[in-house]
Amino acid sequence: MKNFIIIILSLVLFTPLAYADKKHGGKTIEVKISLGTEDNQMLFIPDTLTFERGKYYKLVLNNPSPDEHYFNSDAFSTHIFTRKVEVMDKTGKTVAEIHGATNGIELKPGATVEWFFLPMTKGKNLKLYCQKKGHAEKGMVGTINIVGDLK
Numbered sequence: 001m002k003n004f005i006i007i008i009l010s011l012v013l014f015t016p017l018a019y020a021d022k023k024h025g026g027k028t029i030e031v032k033i034s035l036g037t038e039d040n041q042m043l044f045i046p047d048t049l050t051f052e053r054g055k056y057y058k059l060v061l062n063n064p065s066p067d068e069h070y071f072n073s074d075a076f077s078t079h080i081f082t083r084k085v086e087v088m089d090k091t092g093k094t095v096a097e098i099h100g101a102t103n104g105i106e107l108k109p110g111a112t113v114e115w116f117f118l119p120m121t122k123g124k125n126l127k128l129y130c131q132k133k134g135h136a137e138k139g140m141v142g143t144i145n146i147v148g149d150l151k
């Protein structure tokens with residue numbers, strides 16, 4: 001009986017997600033990044049992100065730490081076209097959609113946001129950092145690359 005309930009729950013929970021991904025037409029490439037760690041280390045995991053032009057991305061940002069963290073990259077925003085940023089509630093349901101260019105996002109402890117974008121122009125060693133006082137100095141920095149020639 002317990003297994004049966006789990007199967008039904010899985011179907012109910014995951015079917016809408018599958019549909020949501022198909023809606024855009026092309027294939028969406030999902031990339032995940034953690035801002036900080038559960039034991040509060042000042043890190044982005046991974047600390048290097050590489051995106052290819054001509055592909056469509058969903059960057060999932062999550063803050064598993066007890067502290068607030070930022071995803072800041074002024075350069076990154078000038079190399080991509082942001083379709084939208086979705087803010088999720090604790091159950092993974094979208095509670096807000098933000099449209100337009102984004103330079104930085106602050107995530108409260110436990111928060112998740114999904115950033116949908118198209119890489120537009122090549123970029124090498126674009127600086128990623130957390131603007132919260134002292135975090136970048138403690139290691140909360142990263143690098144973003146945008147590669148690939150459009151055919």
Ligand SMILES: [Cu+2]
Nearest residue numbers: 069070130135
């Ligand atoms: Cu931080």
